[in-house]
Amino acid sequence: MSMRDLPRFSGPNRTGELRLNYLDRLARRELRVARCHDVTPRYRRVVLTGEDLQTGFPYAVFAPDHVRVFFPHPETGVLVAPRETPDGWVSDGEPIHRDYTVRAWDPARHELTLDFVLHGHGVASRWAESVQPGDQLVVNGPSANWLLPEDCPRYLALGDETALPAIARIIEEAPATAHVTALIEIAGPAEEQDLTGPATLDLHWIHRGPGSLEQGLRAWTPPVDVAGLFVFAAGETNALKPIRRYLRNDLGLTRDQIVVDGYWKRGVADFDHHNYELDDN
Numbered sequence: 638m639s640m641r642d643l644p645r646f647s648g649p650n651r652t653g654e655l656r657l658n659y660l661d662r663l664a665r666r667e668l669r670v671a672r673c674h675d676v677t678p679r680y681r682r683v684v685l686t687g688e689d690l691q692t693g694f695p696y697a698v699f700a701p702d703h704v705r706v707f708f709p710h711p712e713t714g715v716l717v718a719p720r721e722t723p724d725g726w727v728s729d730g731e732p733i734h735r736d737y738t739v740r741a742w743d744p745a746r747h748e749l750t751l752d753f754v755l756h757g758h759g760v761a762s763r764w765a766e767s768v769q770p771g772d773q774l775v776v777n778g779p780s781a782n783w784l785l786p787e788d789c790p791r792y793l794a795l796g797d798e799t800a801l802p803a804i805a806r807i808i809e810e811a812p813a814t815a816h817v818t819a820l821i822e823i824a825g826p827a828e829e830q831d832l833t834g835p836a837t838l839d840l841h842w843i844h845r846g847p848g849s850l851e852q853g854l855r856a857w858t859p860p861v862d863v864a865g866l867f868v869f870a871a872g873e874t875n876a877l878k879p880i881r882r883y884l885r886n887d888l889g890l891t892r893d894q895i896v897v898d899g900y901w902k903r904g905v906a907d908f909d910h911h912n913y914e915l916d917d918n
């Protein structure tokens with residue numbers, strides 16, 4: 638049975654209308670790296686395995702969920718992650734964690750795939766730069782499946798590299814009858830990936846410097862009738878603000894037609910995306 642069949646929806650979520658399927662229990666999984674490879678020079682794919690995946694993983698189709706990944710301390714190598722006890726979740730120290738999108742789940746091999754942007758700073762990026770098979774991580778969650786609406790004729794998915802795993806999943810998992818436009822801002826031509834899916838795809842790579850996501854969005858011709866359009870946007874928090882305003886004010890999209898999520902903030906380590914301010918005018 639897929640997660641979509643489970644009648645445990647609650648809502649609304651903070652975008653107003655989308656449905657969140659809260660999971661009964663937050664699972665803590667101690668995992669190790671099975672293998673890794675570079676998809677592009679700045680993008681590393683890490684496949685995780687472990688006993689804690691043998692009983693499955695709550696993967697929901699067309700729901701680009703994220704997990705909370707706990708990393709070893711970069712100097713001591715000690716990995717601190719909370720454990721569930723009868724008195725609640727406890728940690729023996731200060732955990733270091735970041736959020737990552739579930740890029741893929743292989744139910745036959747019990748493997749979970751995460752894609753890491755190698756941006757050159759930060760605990761997570763540095764861990765991914767030097768990752769080796771056998772390295773350990775703790776992965777908590779997801780706490781909910783974020784179910785995107787499946788009945789829209791048109792989807793627009795836009796973002797930077799950090800949103801690429803989610804956008805790739807939207808492309809791969811959108812219904813075959815739909816039309817998906819993807820606008821993805823990357824460092825340059827070497828960062829382009831092969832992305833395909835069953836829907837009709839209109840894919841635009843935007844090379845940072847000469848272009849920006851906002852310019853790409855403004856250059857895009859929206860459908861004449863935007864009523865059937867659903868938009869997913871994620872990436873650097875400040876870059877998303879004019880994008881959200883354009884979607885709401887210029888294109889006239891309603892709150893329930895858009896998800897805009899700040900995945901990171903320039904100059905801020907360990908940015909909490911729950912602090913992304915919805916500039917809702």
Ligand SMILES: Cc1cc2nc3c(=O)[nH]c(=O)nc-3n(C[C@H](O)[C@H](O)[C@H](O)COP(=O)(O)OP(=O)(O)OC[C@H]3O[C@@H](n4cnc5c(N)ncnc54)[C@H](O)[C@@H]3O)c2cc1C
Pocket residue numbers: 703735736737738739752753754755756758759760761762763798799800802803899900901902903904905906907908910
């Ligand atoms: C729901 C969600 C899903 C996400 N999914 C993914 C994913 O699948 N893959 C992925 O790579 N990231 C993803 N991210 C973004 C990732 O969590 C952040 O980029 C995080 O800050 C990386 O941690 P770090 O330890 O490398 O850097 P931090 O210690 O958090 O930050 C150190 C410095 O690096 C800067 N920085 C952080 N990220 C970037 C970046 N991408 N480019 C340039 N500078 C940066 C910060 O502004 C800061 O100055 C996701 C975030 C959220 C909220």
